[in-house]
Amino acid sequence: MDSLITSIFIAIAFLVVGVVVGYLTGINKAQQNVSSASEQPITDPTAELRRDLATYFDHMAASTAELNRQGELLKSQLIDSAEQIAGINLISHFDGSKPTLAHAEPPRDWAPKSPDAIGTLSEEYGLKEEPVEPPRA
Known part of the structure; x- marks a missing residue:
């Protein structure tokens, strides 16, 4: 019976020591989290x-x-x-x-035309009247 009491006493002592160590570890972790958050x-x-x-x-x-x-x-x-x-x-x-070419001409932005021809910017350019055919009966 004496050994049973001793075993129970040792178990309770280890339980108390475990709770105390767990509590202290938890407090230490919480302080580390608070300090690391405040450092950032x-x-x-x-x-x-x-x-x-x-x-x-x-x-x-x-x-x-x-x-x-x-x-x-x-x-x-x-x-x-x-x-x-x-x-x-x-x-x-x-x-x-x-390099320059002596015989090359600068590019033109217009097409050459004869003096009596209608230019492309004229209002009449491209507007030719088609001959009207009489209706077929």
Whole structure:
């Protein structure tokens, strides 16, 4: 009987210790949650949007600079290869000057016509009366 009382006493002691440890752990977790919530600042959506836009434009500027650099590298490789392989000088095509043709005429925005013909902007242009046939009986 003495061992039964001792076993019950030990069980009650472990139960009390478990409740106390659980209570203290719960209080500690609650304090951590409150402190972590108070440490996170409330963010302004406009400031966050501005930060995201700044990041986006920085990325796009870097990408554009990289594309320009690669384009210049490709252009120089093309010029060098054309010179080495075919003896063609392509620098004039890339230096910004456009080749001109001495015999070429500038494009016209009108059609040539004879002096006595009706022009396309005339009110009579394209309005010809069709001959009327008499009705058939």
